[in-house]
Amino acid sequence: MNGTIKISDKVYYVGVNDRDTYLFESLWPLEKGVSYNSYLILDEKTALIDTVKETKMSEFFNKIRSLLNGKSLDYLIINHMEPDHSGSIPELLHEFPNIKIIGNKTTFQFLENLYKIHDNFQEIKDEDVLDLGQHKLKFYLTPMVHWPETMMTYDQTDKILFAGDAFGGFGTLDGGIFDDEVKIDFFEDEIRRYFSNIIAKYCPMVQKALNKLRDANIEIKIISSTHGPVWRKDPNRIITLYDKWSKYETEKGVVIAYGSMYGNTEEMADYIARKLAEEGIKEIKVMDVSKTHISHIINEIWRYKGLILGSCTYNQGLFPYMESLVQWLAHNNIKNHVLGIFGTYGWSGGGVSTLVKYNEQMKWPLVYQPVEARLSAKIEDFKKLDELAKAMAKEINS
Numbered sequence: 001m002n003g004t005i006k007i008s009d010k011v012y013y014v015g016v017n018d019r020d021t022y023l024f025e026s027l028w029p030l031e032k033g034v035s036y037n038s039y040l041i042l043d044e045k046t047a048l049i050d051t052v053k054e055t056k057m058s059e060f061f062n063k064i065r066s067l068l069n070g071k072s073l074d075y076l077i078i079n080h081m082e083p084d085h086s087g088s089i090p091e092l093l094h095e096f097p098n099i100k101i102i103g104n105k106t107t108f109q110f111l112e113n114l115y116k117i118h119d120n121f122q123e124i125k126d127e128d129v130l131d132l133g134q135h136k137l138k139f140y141l142t143p144m145v146h147w148p149e150t151m152m153t154y155d156q157t158d159k160i161l162f163a164g165d166a167f168g169g170f171g172t173l174d175g176g177i178f179d180d181e182v183k184i185d186f187f188e189d190e191i192r193r194y195f196s197n198i199i200a201k202y203c204p205m206v207q208k209a210l211n212k213l214r215d216a217n218i219e220i221k222i223i224s225s226t227h228g229p230v231w232r233k234d235p236n237r238i239i240t241l242y243d244k245w246s247k248y249e250t251e252k253g254v255v256i257a258y259g260s261m262y263g264n265t266e267e268m269a270d271y272i273a274r275k276l277a278e279e280g281i282k283e284i285k286v287m288d289v290s291k292t293h294i295s296h297i298i299n300e301i302w303r304y305k306g307l308i309l310g311s312c313t314y315n316q317g318l319f320p321y322m323e324s325l326v327q328w329l330a331h332n333n334i335k336n337h338v339l340g341i342f343g344t345y346g347w348s349g350g351g352v353s354t355l356v357k358y359n360e361q362m363k364w365p366l367v368y369q370p371v372e373a374r375l376s377a378k379i380e381d382f383k384k385l386d387e388l389a390k391a392m393a394k395e396i397n398s
């Protein structure tokens with residue numbers, strides 16, 4: 001039926017893939033695209049849960065029309081108002097002028113301010129239930145996962161949690177929709193990239209939402225996020241990962257992120273990596289800030305406990321791409337890491353000393369004194385890098 005997919009007896013996936021957008025939020029590269037997931041429940045009353053980005057409206061509407069097959073659409077449930085999910089709402093109202101829009105007080109403020117929509121509202125409060133006939137939908141307000149209006153919708157009948165952005169990530173759904181139909185490692189990595197760059201600033205609110213679901217003591221058989229696969233085989237896996245990430249729990253491993261104009265700082269990065277390997281560290285990521293998008297670096301940093309930052313000096317300060325990285329790390333308030341610092345200078349310092357100053361804000365334990373070489377590392381500098389690598393390995397293995 002025109003590309004639609006059943007999630008359960010009366011619940012359908014009507015999401016779309018976006019392979020056109022280059023930068024999500026005009027910030028985050030979509031090398032493997034992204035899906036905007038939406039769901040349609042065909043009960044005595046019909047309900048659509050979230051919509052899709054405006055640019056993908058045509059395909060989306062074809063799916064809905066085909067499934068409705070002339071029936072009316074009674075409800076639109078809005079879990080999240082960011083335009084990747086709300087962009088089709090104005091046109092939806094045009095096509096279904098009698099639809100009731102289900103949201104909370106804050107949802108309607110966004111609708112009014114984004115799209116100048118003022119009517120058709122049916123406000124719900126935390127834990128209200130909407131009866132569609134066989135399906136009863138219970139709403140849980142989960143603010144700041146990812147915007148203030150965000151909420152989750154739980155289908156008490158089929159035990160499906162429609163979670164908004166939570167548990168979702170980048171990557172199109174190329175045929176496979178469910179967690180048991182796709183290479184899940186790829187999606188877990190992209191879900192962490194979405195989380196660590198977009199959601200992570202609000203970790204305490206993510207914890208609050210997870211605790212709310214726990215306290216509600218609901219059985220979750222399926223998680224249907226607005227991005228990425230539908231989790232029906234092992235929904236607990238993504239809940240566990242989300243819990244771990246939002247508690248700032250890390251794995252054993254080290255990211256060495258460096259900025260280097262002519263390879264001298266890079267040489268120091270590679271040297272440290274080799275020494276870490278000799279010390280038994282298996283997960284080592286050496287990342288060039290000039291060539292690797294910041295979202296991928298932050299993703300790896302979120303994952304691993306150890307971070308070693310290396311910068312050449314540029315105009316008496318940090319290398320610009322390194323400056324951008326440390327600003328984002330501070331912005332996302334990343335915690336629970338141990339730090340090493342190294343770098344180079346020519347005639348004046350500025351690279352290493354700025355990293356040291358930056359850490360006054362982050363307050364990560366320094367595993368060893370900062371190592372700074374003039375233009376390129378000499379024997380005495382390499383000896384210090386040996387000590388830096390040993391100290392980092394000791395922390396990681398402790």
Ligand code: FEO
Pocket residue numbers: 080082084085146147165226227
């Ligand atoms: Fe997928 Fe916060 O939007």
